[in-house]
Amino acid sequence: MAKESTQVEILDAAAALIAERGYTATSVDDIALRAGVAKGSVYYNFGSKADILEAILQRGVGRLSELMSSAREGREGLDALEHMAAAAIEVIRDRTDFAKILAAEVFRVGRQWEESIGAVREAAISQFAEVIAPMRPDLDAHLAGGAVFGSVLVAGLEWMVFESDRPFEDVLAVVKALLGGLVKA
Amino acid sequence: MAKESTQVEILDAAAALIAERGYTATSVDDIALRAGVAKGSVYYNFGSKADILEAILQRGVGRLSELMSSAREGREGLDALEHMAAAAIEVIRDRTDFAKILAAEVFRVGRQWEESIGAVREAAISQFAEVIAPMRPDLDAHLAGGAVFGSVLVAGLEWMVFESDRPFEDVLAVVKALLGGLVKA
DNA sequence: GTCTATATTCAGATAGAC
DNA sequence: GTCTATCTGAATATAGAC
Secondary structure, three states, X not given: OOOHHHHHHHHHHHXXXXXXXXXXXXXXXXXXXXXXXXXXXXXXXXXXXXXXXXXXXXXXXXXXXXXXXXXXXXXXXXXHHHHHHHHHHHHHHHOHHHHHHHHHHOOOOOOOOHHHHHHHHHHHHHHHHHHHHHHOOOOOHHHHHHHHHHHHHHHHHHHHHHOOOOOHHHHHHHHHHHHHOOOOO | OOOHHHHHHHHHHHHHHHHHHOOOOOOHHHHHHHHOOOHHHHHHHOOOHHHHHHHHHHHHHHHHHHHHHHHHOOOOHHHHHXXXXXXXXXXXXXXXXXXXXXXXXXXXXXXXXXXXHHHHHHHHHHHHHHHHHHHOOOOOHHHHHHHHHHHHHHHXXXXXXXXXXXXXXXXXXXXXXXXXXXXXO
């Protein structure tokens, strides 16, 4: 019940198209065409178009959680934040389609895949918030986590979409500069 | 050739729906229903559904440019950045629908309204970049502008969508803390 | 300037051959 | 497990009465 390579083919094609045009504007016909399979095969492997997006989201959140967690391990304060940010930027670089979909969907509520999107938010923002909380008890940790995640996400996508010739280090330097502002004077 | 109140009605309804569901998932029937007019009236006032989105974008960019420019006027360095960020957060608060649409569309290329979206990017990121450039010649100004804009946008939307009970000052405090990182040690 | 009714295209999903 | 063919509902846009 499922050939893995076909599923990956479909997932990659769908991620690319949804990132570019959005979920509703992407048809299952388009996905099948790009994946090089027939529409029937798409529905053999996934129950519905929404299921495909859920799978894309879950694949992405797995990778993001994994890399951010291990970047954080054994560190705290600014050092932890810098390594977590670097890990997040790597995910944006390697899974740009996922990052674009995330940016497009995080602030929409009431959609079918709200839970999956919430899991990504949780994986990213909350992890930042947990590190920031003891550093800056004067700030709302969730808002601060959101601001940090936002700077990473937008800088990372700005880089990949409009300035991809710049090196990774340039993006990291920018984010590190902002993170430095969280260290108490 | 056009009754202004009807146009505003349609624009507001469309902005709310597109912010929540996305452009393609929002039908002209939905827009007409929410605006309290018939579909024919929508097409009398706007040439197409895409034209409606363009109008929403242009209304938003006008407001954003205006407030950010006047916030910047006569200031420079950190002081300018803080006032510009505050102005941007105000726009996100007062035009949350517009901000959500912006977040969803900025990193998509090749769509019909790419130009209008580009204008918003320009209005926000470039203005930040111009102030940052002389402060931090060691950083890529555009990436830094993007990171600052991203932190403002995501923190602002995080606030409006998930923590709207917090006061404006809490969001501003978070952004100001990050901006402080741009001041050379 | 606003309405109802309709033409036409296209989407998601299923059935069943191979 | 993958294909083609097809059902069915819905979407954009237009025509034309009021």
